[in-house]
Amino acid sequence: MYALCGGNQKFVIPVYRYMLLLFRSFKVKLAARMPTEMKWDAQKFSSNFSNRRGLIENALMEYPLNWKSGDCIIDIGSGTGDVTKHLLLNLSPYISEVVGVDCSQDMVQFATENSGDPRISYAVANIAEKSTLKPEWISRFDKLFSFYTMHWIRDQVQTLRNMNSILKVGAEIFLFFTASHYKELQYASTKITLDPEWKEYFMNFDPQILYLNPSWQAENLWWSSSDQAKGYADIVQQCGFDVVKANVHPVCTQYGSEERLKEVLSGWIPHMASVPKEKKASFMNRFFQYLKEAGLQTEWKNLILCVHAIKISEVS
Numbered sequence: 001m002y003a004l005c006g007g008n009q010k011f012v013i014p015v016y017r018y019m020l021l022l023f024r025s026f027k028v029k030l031a032a033r034m035p036t037e038m039k040w041d042a043q044k045f046s047s048n049f050s051n052r053r054g055l056i057e058n059a060l061m062e063y064p065l066n067w068k069s070g071d072c073i074i075d076i077g078s079g080t081g082d083v084t085k086h087l088l089l090n091l092s093p094y095i096s097e098v099v100g101v102d103c104s105q106d107m108v109q110f111a112t113e114n115s116g117d118p119r120i121s122y123a124v125a126n127i128a129e130k131s132t133l134k135p136e137w138i139s140r141f142d143k144l145f146s147f148y149t150m151h152w153i154r155d156q157v158q159t160l161r162n163m164n165s166i167l168k169v170g171a172e173i174f175l176f177f178t179a180s181h182y183k184e185l186q187y188a189s190t191k192i193t194l195d196p197e198w199k200e201y202f203m204n205f206d207p208q209i210l211y212l213n214p215s216w217q218a219e220n221l222w223w224s225s226s227d228q229a230k231g232y233a234d235i236v237q238q239c240g241f242d243v244v245k246a247n248v249h250p251v252c253t254q255y256g257s258e259e260r261l262k263e264v265l266s267g268w269i270p271h272m273a274s275v276p277k278e279k280k281a282s283f284m285n286r287f288f289q290y291l292k293e294a295g296l297q298t299e300w301k302n303l304i305l306c307v308h309a310i311k312i313s314e315v316s
């Protein structure tokens with residue numbers, strides 16, 4: 001800076017301030033393009049990988065993709081990077097590069113520190129917002145995967161169009177996400193937001209997740225349709241893909257003990273971000289009581305929507 005300005009300090013300070021302002025306004029704009037920050041507990045979420053691993057491995061076997069030499073893959077909502085590193089990277093010896101993308105800066109940092117590999121890079125981006133995607137990603141990838149992420153996204157059509165834009169024609173996608181209505185979570189969520197002890201934290205609560213958000217559901221008619229797989233396949237098709245297979249699978253995860261399930265849930269339920277740190281444990285106990293009142297068991301039943309599709313055309 002000094003060298004550039006020939007040592008004129010009076011000039012240097014305004015330029016420095018101007019650049020600082022520019023940098024701050026860039027950060028504000030970028031933040032506006034990210035979804036409302038959901039505070040993930042990456043460590044807790046990662047400790048749950050063993051529970052999810054088997055389900056993902058089974059699905060990957062049931063929906064085989066066509067691999068070729070030099071395939072370049074992208075993992076949308078890569079989170080802690082456990083799936084990216086331990087499952088995706090091992091899917092084929094032909095993989096040349098894996099990019100893990102997540103809208104949470106914390107998750108990207110955790111993945112970079114804990115799930116690194118010379119062939120993997122992680123980046124912050126919101127797949128629902130095209131301007132956050134790197135220009136060099138356009139038409140670049142041969143395979144796109146996304147696990148447990150699509151139900152966190154409001155605008156599914158825009159997201160699928162953005163996915164289309166970063167793929168080569170002929171590239172394959174595999175989406176795996178929750179399609180459950182989760183009556184127990186809905187019940188506990190309603191109860192806690194009316195609970196005299198907790199309601200002050202949920203005055204303007206707008207859960208950023210499909211199964212708890214009626215406005216999101218109203219914009220995603222496939223969600224409430226009697227055939228979710230068919231409804232979702234239709235929108236995938238409209239976004240330039242040919243659907244190979246789309247199905248809803250009932251799955252069941254055994255958590256063994258209530259304490260374990262409580263620990264897992266506290267790693268991701270959207271309510272946690274609204275509660276002060278020192279009250280999180282007692283909040284979780286109350287929330288869990290409501291879940292049990294609604295019939296929740298340590299055997300967690302879920303519906304997973306899996307979609308395998310091929311990009312057949314560009315969408316403008």
Ligand SMILES: C[S@@+](CC[C@H](N)C(=O)[O-])C[C@H]1O[C@@H](n2cnc3c(N)ncnc32)[C@H](O)[C@@H]1O
Nearest residue numbers: 077078079102103104126127128147148149152
């Ligand atoms: C439940 S975690 C799943 C992580 C990982 N795929 C796994 O199965 O272990 C969902 C991840 O999706 C990310 N996510 C949610 N919405 C996103 C968006 N619009 N763009 C990119 N990432 C998103 C979250 O930050 C979170 O890390």
